[in-house]
Amino acid sequence: MAPGIATRGPRRSYELVEGWGMAVAAPARVLRPRNLDEIRASFELARRDGVPLGLRGAGNSYGDASVNATGHVLDISRMDRILRWDPATGVAELEPGVTLRQLWRHILPDGWWPRVVSGTMFPTVAGALAMNTHGKNNYVAGTFGDACLEFDIVLPSGEVRTASREREPELFHAAIGGFGMLGCFSRIVLQTHRVHSGNLRVKALRGRNLREVLDLMESRRETADYLVGWIDAFPAGARSGRGLVHAASYLQPGEDPEPGKTLRVSHQELPPTILGFPKSDVWRILRRFNNDAGMRLINAAKYLAGYVEAAQGPRLQSHAGFAFLLDYVPNWKFAYGTEPGRRGLIQFQSFLPHAAAHDTWHGMLVRCRAARLLPYLGVLKRHRSDPFWMTHAVDGWSLALDFKVTPENRARLWEHCRAMSETVIAAGGRFYFAKDLVLGPDAVARFLPPADLERFLALKRRLDPEGLLQTNLSRRVLGALAGSR
Amino acid sequence: MAATDSSTQQAADGQRALVVGGSLGLGSALVRQLAREGCRVAALSRSGDDLEALAREVSGEASRAGGALFVHVHDVRDTAAVPALFETIVRELGGLDLLVYTAAIMPSVGRTEYDTEKDLDILAVNFGGLLAWGNQAAQLFRTQRAGALVGISSIAGNRGRKGNPAYGASKAAMDNWLEALRNRLAGEGVHVCTVKPGYMATRMTAGMDKLFWVASPEQAAAEVLQAARTGVNVRYVLRRWRVVGTLLHFIPSFVFRRLEF
Numbered sequence: 190m191a192p193g194i195a196t197r198g199p200r201r202s203y204e205l206v207e208g209w210g211m212a213v214a215a216p217a218r219v220l221r222p223r224n225l226d227e228i229r230a231s232f233e234l235a236r237r238d239g240v241p242l243g244l245r246g247a248g249n250s251y252g253d254a255s256v257n258a259t260g261h262v263l264d265i266s267r268m269d270r271i272l273r274w275d276p277a278t279g280v281a282e283l284e285p286g287v288t289l290r291q292l293w294r295h296i297l298p299d300g301w302w303p304r305v306v307s308g309t310m311f312p313t314v315a316g317a318l319a320m321n322t323h324g325k326n327n328y329v330a331g332t333f334g335d336a337c338l339e340f341d342i343v344l345p346s347g348e349v350r351t352a353s354r355e356r357e358p359e360l361f362h363a364a365i366g367g368f369g370m371l372g373c374f375s376r377i378v379l380q381t382h383r384v385h386s387g388n389l390r391v392k393a394l395r396g397r398n399l400r401e402v403l404d405l406m407e408s409r410r411e412t413a414d415y416l417v418g419w420i421d422a423f424p425a426g427a428r429s430g431r432g433l434v435h436a437a438s439y440l441q442p443g444e445d446p447e448p449g450k451t452l453r454v455s456h457q458e459l460p461p462t463i464l465g466f467p468k469s470d471v472w473r474i475l476r477r478f479n480n481d482a483g484m485r486l487i488n489a490a491k492y493l494a495g496y497v498e499a500a501q502g503p504r505l506q507s508h509a510g511f512a513f514l515l516d517y518v519p520n521w522k523f524a525y526g527t528e529p530g531r532r533g534l535i536q537f538q539s540f541l542p543h544a545a546a547h548d549t550w551h552g553m554l555v556r557c558r559a560a561r562l563l564p565y566l567g568v569l570k571r572h573r574s575d576p577f578w579m580t581h582a583v584d585g586w587s588l589a590l591d592f593k594v595t596p597e598n599r600a601r602l603w604e605h606c607r608a609m610s611e612t613v614i615a616a617g618g619r620f621y622f623a624k625d626l627v628l629g630p631d632a633v634a635r636f637l638p639p640a641d642l643e644r645f646l647a648l649k650r651r652l653d654p655e656g657l658l659q660t661n662l663s664r665r666v667l668g669a670l671a672g673s674r
Numbered sequence: 675m676a677a678t679d680s681s682t683q684q685a686a687d688g689q690r691a692l693v694v695g696g697s698l699g700l701g702s703a704l705v706r707q708l709a710r711e712g713c714r715v716a717a718l719s720r721s722g723d724d725l726e727a728l729a730r731e732v733s734g735e736a737s738r739a740g741g742a743l744f745v746h747v748h749d750v751r752d753t754a755a756v757p758a759l760f761e762t763i764v765r766e767l768g769g770l771d772l773l774v775y776t777a778a779i780m781p782s783v784g785r786t787e788y789d790t791e792k793d794l795d796i797l798a799v800n801f802g803g804l805l806a807w808g809n810q811a812a813q814l815f816r817t818q819r820a821g822a823l824v825g826i827s828s829i830a831g832n833r834g835r836k837g838n839p840a841y842g843a844s845k846a847a848m849d850n851w852l853e854a855l856r857n858r859l860a861g862e863g864v865h866v867c868t869v870k871p872g873y874m875a876t877r878m879t880a881g882m883d884k885l886f887w888v889a890s891p892e893q894a895a896a897e898v899l900q901a902a903r904t905g906v907n908v909r910y911v912l913r914r915w916r917v918v919g920t921l922l923h924f925i926p927s928f929v930f931r932r933l934e935f
Contacts, residue, residue, distance in 0.1 A: 203761040205817040527819045527863055
């Protein structure tokens, strides 16, 4: 229509870029490459402007992992083609911006499911790989990186390298979990998991306090394929940390009389209404309860409903229905406010070795109640260690606590979380870059093994000597360690 | 630290507005009124001379009111230039709350004239520019979950009149696109307002006779801003034109084609 319409170069806009939890946001130029050349062009644009470039997938990290207040942001979501799918072997070759939602919908009808999925289906595979995300099966299936066979990565120099466990193993184990500090994924090859039904068998169990919940999960570790615990952080005393456990198992061949039916995408769809309300409006109702009194009520109601659920036998639930709890209520985070940068939530997720888990978290819950900074949601998962250099996973447990952020409580909440992080680090724990928004520059050097951190930083200096790739997260937790620009 | 590292888009004083097509007629009236209110305003126009004149007239008043005026020469047909210019403007304004797209051309078209280039030019200015600027604003407004986008359409978009087919079509396209954007962004804190002036006393209507219910640019500007700020979806200017605009839809084709309206 008009002369001079740009068809070359990445798509470009100027936006407010927020962390998923909305507690942090910064305006930035967002570049959306559509191919390898445009990834390179994006690097070059940032270089020419003399600013750092932050890499972003779907922006599903709770904190500041894909926010870049001092430069541009490369958003990979336009590169979303499924390049190759082999239903015989379950190997998928993907462009980096393919989402978990695209992936499972593509492969499930053939009888496959991603080995590892997060609690939401919207992350891109590039984001999931860069953050080395985990699911409710971390203790048996490992992390997202464990399911990766090979990837291509565009280095800041523009060079494309292919890495796998055999070929460039260092780059492989550093870039997975390396939160976008070494380069931009341009192709990802994943091994997926064979399933014989579109359903899982799910059993609910009830624990009267944190100890019971942890013990219930541990008792199911050998038999369950997925385990997730939910705790109510409000009650004190003997009921502190009461909660529910959901243990799920795959169905064996022949158990599902109609796998052809349950494997269909239509069988997996999440319900369109919740208690009769259209899903899209439920967050407006949740907003009314988004305060200490309301959330105490909701948590108590959930626990009481667990009495009924736990009394019943195992039930069948679709993979999507079990895996993507966070997607039941669209935009539920808006219940925390719709003022990005001012209001929102943070998720304080700490990872602890088995032996230290109960006592450390019990103390944490007591501390939260004393400070009247109460988490509105608490989720427990079981983990195992993995070979990735910057990994958060330990042979033990994680507890994720959602805290509401307001302009009034912000400073005090950060103080509170930093204090809690000290007890975690002292107990040999770790943190997860997809969630964190509070750690200071010295914390990472204390919870990661010094040798792992040092070789990661050395590789960063070698592959990105000018410090082109940065985010708010990298500047916050690595500080001068990662070089400056 | 992260605790203080929040958006600069929020909680700024006053309003930050961009008027595309802001040197003449309704556009300049909008710029004047916004500047008088103490807003930070950016005005875009194809004509550097018109912008200079506007800046001479308004800048002093703007700064006295606590606001500021920024002007940029820009041809809305140059859509490739829009992303960079949009970013520059949002940075100099310190954010953006309001975008008004008022750039438009209405060349006279002869009764037997069928000129593709001329028609595409009308579409490029009236509608293509709106796409370019509106898409940029939509992405910023959506992510900051705040902002208002106003498109100055026309009652000429309501029906296919024989006088100027491409002009009418460009306005019909605006109406449809703005409605779609409004529906798309509903629930994301963004307001999209379609303004449909009847007759306005501007250069576009200069020399036309038999005009009635004519709005002055100042009157129209006040109504546009009021509509943008109160969340009105479609506003006729003057308001009584809504009666005409609604009735137009009910005139059967065989009657409509005989009208000289």
